[in-house]
Amino acid sequence: MRVLVCVKRVPAPGAKINITEDGQAVDATNLGHTMSPHEECALELAVQLVEAHGGESHVLTLGEAAADEQCRWAASIGVNKATLVDVGTQGWDPQRTATALTHAVRSIEAADGAFDVIIFGNESADTGGFQVGIRVARALERPMVNAIKGVDIVDDGAVLEARRETDAGMEVFRLPMPCAIGVKEGITWPRYPTMRGRLASKKLVVEQQTSDAAQGGQTMVRLNRPEEKVSETVILGHGADAAPAVVELLKELGLWTEGAAS
Amino acid sequence: MSAAVLVVIEHDRGALADASLEALAFGRSIAEQLGASVEALLIGAEAAGLADACVAHGAGAVHLCSNSDLSDYGPEAYGAVIAAAAGALSPAAIAACGTDRGNEVLAHAAAELDLPFVANCTDVRIGDDWEMTRVQWGGSLNEETRLTSSLPIVSVAHHAVEAEEVAPGASADVQPLDVTLPDWVTRSLVQDRVVLSEGLTLATAPVVVGGGRGVGSAEGFAVLEELAAKLGGVVGCSRAVTNNGWRPHSDQVGQTGTRIAPQLYIACGISGAIQHWVGAKAAKKILAVNTDPAANMVVKADYAVIGDLFDVLPAITNG
Numbered sequence: 271m272r273v274l275v276c277v278k279r280v281p282a283p284g285a286k287i288n289i290t291e292d293g294q295a296v297d298a299t300n301l302g303h304t305m306s307p308h309e310e311c312a313l314e315l316a317v318q319l320v321e322a323h324g325g326e327s328h329v330l331t332l333g334e335a336a337a338d339e340q341c342r343w344a345a346s347i348g349v350n351k352a353t354l355v356d357v358g359t360q361g362w363d364p365q366r367t368a369t370a371l372t373h374a375v376r377s378i379e380a381a382d383g384a385f386d387v388i389i390f391g392n393e394s395a396d397t398g399g400f401q402v403g404i405r406v407a408r409a410l411e412r413p414m415v416n417a418i419k420g421v422d423i424v425d426d427g428a429v430l431e432a433r434r435e436t437d438a439g440m441e442v443f444r445l446p447m448p449c450a451i452g453v454k455e456g457i458t459w460p461r462y463p464t465m466r467g468r469l470a471s472k473k474l475v476v477e478q479q480t481s482d483a484a485q486g487g488q489t490m491v492r493l494n495r496p497e498e499k500v501s502e503t504v505i506l507g508h509g510a511d512a513a514p515a516v517v518e519l520l521k522e523l524g525l526w527t528e529g530a531a532s
Numbered sequence: 533m534s535a536a537v538l539v540v541i542e543h544d545r546g547a548l549a550d551a552s553l554e555a556l557a558f559g560r561s562i563a564e565q566l567g568a569s570v571e572a573l574l575i576g577a578e579a580a581g582l583a584d585a586c587v588a589h590g591a592g593a594v595h596l597c598s599n600s601d602l603s604d605y606g607p608e609a610y611g612a613v614i615a616a617a618a619g620a621l622s623p624a625a626i627a628a629c630g631t632d633r634g635n636e637v638l639a640h641a642a643a644e645l646d647l648p649f650v651a652n653c654t655d656v657r658i659g660d661d662w663e664m665t666r667v668q669w670g671g672s673l674n675e676e677t678r679l680t681s682s683l684p685i686v687s688v689a690h691h692a693v694e695a696e697e698v699a700p701g702a703s704a705d706v707q708p709l710d711v712t713l714p715d716w717v718t719r720s721l722v723q724d725r726v727v728l729s730e731g732l733t734l735a736t737a738p739v740v741v742g743g744g745r746g747v748g749s750a751e752g753f754a755v756l757e758e759l760a761a762k763l764g765g766v767v768g769c770s771r772a773v774t775n776n777g778w779r780p781h782s783d784q785v786g787q788t789g790t791r792i793a794p795q796l797y798i799a800c801g802i803s804g805a806i807q808h809w810v811g812a813k814a815a816k817k818i819l820a821v822n823t824d825p826a827a828n829m830v831v832k833a834d835y836a837v838i839g840d841l842f843d844v845l846p847a848i849t850n851g
């Protein structure tokens with residue numbers, strides 16, 4: 271089985287997200303970089319599918335040259351190959367990104383063979399456009415469902431059964447392979463890199479590509495921090511002594527039923 | 533009268549998703565700027581009964597596509613219907629609510645039509661260009677964006693606008709929309725369902741008692757379970773907790789977990805990282821329980837108790 275995962279390098283912010291003075295980007299000074307937790311789970315899923323069914327996993331990213339770090343992270347948990355489409359530090363709009371990724375998938379498939387499954391995150395951690403995976407799958411004419419939290423390969427490898435959470439339970443899709451899915455955090459539990467994995471990641475050859483995809487119709491003008499409701503926090507007390515004040519508050523909010531439970 | 537704003541109505545086997553009513557309100561705010569009307573698009577025969585609700589919420593007309601291939605929800609099938617409706621009805625814009633399904637079907641339609649799609653807007657301003665505010669980082673940042681498109685396709689962030697009944701009791705004139713769908717769209721229809729719970733969910737519970745790294749272990753959650761049971765609520769948690777395997781990911785609140793909107797969120801041993809906060813901030817009131825008075829959660833909460841959650845929670849539960 272051949273599995274591709276698409277991941278996007280993003281800054282890893284802390285308690286709040288700062289913006290550069292010109293409003294064009296997240297201020298990543300002193301910040302590390304990461305990828306969406308959805309995409310971390312996607313990488314783990316790819317490695318598990320190849321462990322169970324044989325074959326090869328491949329990671330694809332579009333971004334600045336430093337996204338090499340995310341490719342090597344993928345290799346450290348067992349992903350076999352990597353491709354980086356180097357477009358510099360300027361963020362690309364969703365249509366342009368999808369066109370470039372589609373092109374990259376076609377070129378990898380021409381060299382190594384078709385992918386049975388292409389895995390995306392449900393949405394990217396930063397821009398969250400909710401569409402790049404769907405656009406790529408559509409261009410490649412493969413079925414695609416987003417928000418997937420469980421998969422099984424069934425029918426002798428012909429079908430990928432994909433499950434998604436609803437309010438009441440799960441809904442089930444049966445996608446003929448080759449297919450694509452967008453996954454949510456929780457579908458797998460990402461492993462930590464082993465010593466052997468770290469060594470493999472150092473030796474990984476990251477294939478470099480460029481792209482001349484045309485710009486799409488959405489242009490970011492600037493970023494702003496949403497206005498925060500400023501609330502004076504009412505300190506109800508310290509330790510167990512605060513309990514009566516909390517119970518008083520719960521009564522006020524109509525959430526305390528005398529005599530219930532306990 | 534110029535072309536209408538077409539709002540895609542979300543439903544599950546005929547049961548209306550409340551988010552659709554937010555989409556209709558959002559559609560009206562766009563239509564008012566264009567001097568246009570709002571029209572609703574119902575997909576699947578089971579949705580026929582929703583026409584009156586659409587009209588009550590401001591739709592001037594309702595289109596129903598009841599193609600026999602639409603036996604259940606399917607992202608590719610719904611996307612193809614929306615793309616076909618764009619051709620048949622020539623709307624001024626297409627809108628939906630930014631739920632899992634809403635964003636997914638608009639992305640499929642936009643891909644099919646080779647047009648841009650702007651997800652999770654909070655506001656649209658129409659001048660020479662379309663300019664909108666949309667959320668990034670799950671709601672931690674706003675992006676001002678400009679859209680150049682022959683047919684704007686936009687979703688509204690869930691909970692960003694309020695549904696409003698503008699024509700109570702009005703009844704609908706339903707117009708059938710006949711489209712020919714390609715065979716392949718049926719490959720991604722829902723095939724089956726697994727019912728897990730009929731009870732309270734994290735997204736809808738009136739009280740959520742959330743635990744973070746400060747709870748220290750899976751067993752530690754017993755004190756949270758007891759308080760949640762006493763208050764008729766459910767337990768939630770932070771990503772530090774799911775990463776440690778103390779709770780399933782379905783309990784996680786935040787950017788990559790569930791968005792909650794309870795009457796009261798009691799956040800215990802949670803520092804309040806931005807990615808957690810964006811999932812919790814729609815709570816009407818927040819009570820933080822934390823040993824650290826400087827924790828972000830404490831600073832941002834409406835109420836706080838400073839102390840060890842293992843002292844504080846049992847004392848509350850025991851009244």
Ligand SMILES: Cc1cc2nc3c(=O)[nH]c(=O)nc-3n(C[C@H](O)[C@H](O)[C@H](O)COP(=O)(O)OP(=O)(O)OC[C@H]3O[C@@H](n4cnc5c(N)ncnc54)[C@H](O)[C@@H]3O)c2cc1C
Pocket residue numbers: 282283284304305306307395743744745746747769770771772773784785786787788789790800801802803804805806807808811821822823824827839840841842
């Ligand atoms: C793209 C991205 C997406 C993310 N999505 C999510 C998400 O959906 N949800 C999420 O939660 N996080 C998410 N995160 C992770 C987030 O950044 C934080 O790492 C996480 O929320 C921290 O969890 P915590 O508050 O439980 O732990 P910590 O930050 O370690 O805080 C523990 C708190 O417990 C307090 N404490 C300790 N002991 C006690 C005690 N006995 N009694 C009372 N208080 C005590 C401490 O004072 C401290 O404030 C995401 C991160 C990224 C990069």
Ligand SMILES: Nc1ncnc2c1ncn2[C@@H]1O[C@H](COP(=O)(O)O)[C@@H](O)[C@H]1O
Pocket residue numbers: 276277278279306308309330331332333364367371389390391392393394395397398399400401402403
């Ligand atoms: N620059 C990128 N490089 C690789 N994959 C990407 C990139 N942008 C988006 N993706 C993939 O597409 C998914 C959806 O992205 P988005 O449409 O931005 O929400 C992400 O979770 C990734 O899997």
